[in-house]
Amino acid sequence: MDASLALEAQLHAEIEQLRTQFPRTQELYREVCVLLFFRHDITPTANRLYQLVKKGSMSAPAEALTRFWATLRDKSRVRIEHPDLPAELQSATGELAAALWTRAVDMAQDQLAAGQLESQRSVADAQARQTQAEAERDQVRQQLTGSAAALDGAQTRITELDQALAVSGAAVTTLQEQVRLAQQGEHQLQRALEAARHDFASELDKLRADGALAQERLKAAETRALLEIDRERQAAARLQKELDAANRKAEQGGTRHRDDVQKLQGQLGNLRQQVGVLEGKLDALRTANARYIDEAAQAREQRDQLALSLTPVAAKRQVSTAKRAAERTTGPRTSSAATRKSPRVRKS
Known part of the structure; x- marks a missing residue:
């Protein structure tokens, strides 16, 4: 108390x-x-x-x-977001968790309110009966004043009323015990709610940690993609130099080497187009945070395909053909100079 x-x-x-x-x-x-x-x-x-x-x-x-x-139900709603889950499954999982939480709280509140209302009604009824019994007892005692003949009967009535009062008191005690049990159930429900809150908070922390790790992986994937694009640009520059040297030598050899030069220019255009495609994919990778795993895998696949497509075997063959044609036209001195100027092509 x-x-x-x-x-x-x-x-x-x-x-x-x-x-x-x-x-x-x-x-x-x-x-x-x-x-x-x-x-x-x-x-x-x-x-x-x-x-x-x-x-x-x-x-x-x-x-x-x-x-x-x-407001409490809205703030306790859980949104589960994970890159590996589809958007529909994420939304359905969050709504299911929120519905379970709301249903548990509503059931607990309804049961508690019903128990309290029933207990209050029972206590009120018992108190009303006790008050009525006490009023009847007082009335009988007043009637006994000045009536000695009716004293025995009145005493018996008082005894009966005292017994009824004792019964009412026992009923009140029983109802108070029921109220105490209802309060214990309320405390148990409160502890269950606290445990559920703790579990949801732990799961939210894990999801946040996964999101941070995913962000770090995405940054690493961007860095690798930038390095790949830089290497491809350097390879394109080297091929451009080789093409310029081949053009100079092919011009000295005459019009019969122009077809070879046009082929090299076509290969250079394809290479530039592939570099442009890579840059577009990098921009898409920067804007797709939520799908970092798929984008990183696609970037690695595209890098491997690009490495295969950029292997300048055909270009080397055309350059060699142009060199041999230039040697036949300008003599050994030009051939040796072309050999010294021909750059090595690094494989990605």
Whole structure:
């Protein structure tokens, strides 16, 4: 009993502080709901709120309580996002978890409210019977004044009323025990809710850690793709130099080497087009954070295909043909100079 009085006094003191901070009625009821539910582990009800605040009409605490539960359900909704899950499965999983959470809270609140209401009704009935018995006893005692003849009968009636009063007292004790059991069930439900909150918070932390790791992997994939593009650009530059040298030598050999030069130019155009495709894919990779694993795999596959397609075997054959034609036209000196200027092509 002392603990209950101390808790009641503490609640009134804290609510008085909230009155100065939140003069508006709805805001004050909302903060009292937060105080009861989160700080003191008490489930707020409209009657309890009105008893503590005593401000506005009876509809004001009911409206504030409805908004509080709606806000709590919305904030406790879990959104599960993982790159490996399809978007439909992510949404369905989050909605299922939120529905289970909301259903558990509503069932607990309904059961608790029903138990409290039934207990209050039983206690009220027992107290009414006790009051009626006491009134009848007092009436009989007044009638016994000045009536000695009816004293024995009145004494018997008093005894019966005392027995009825004892029965009513036992009923009140039983109902109080039922109320105590209902409160224990409420505490168990509160502990279950806290455990569920802790589990959801842990799962959310894991998902956030997975997201950070995915971001780091995506950055590493971007870095590798940039390096690949830089290497391909360098290879394109080397091929351009080889093509320029072959053009100079082919011009000295005459018009019969122009077809070979055109083939080399076509290969260079294809190479530039492939480099442009790579740059477009890199831009797409930067904008696709949520699908980093698939994009990184595609980037590696494209890199391998590009490495195979950029192997300049045909280009080397055309350059060799141009060199031999130039040697036949300009002599050994030009051939040796072309040999020194021919760059090596590195394989990616």
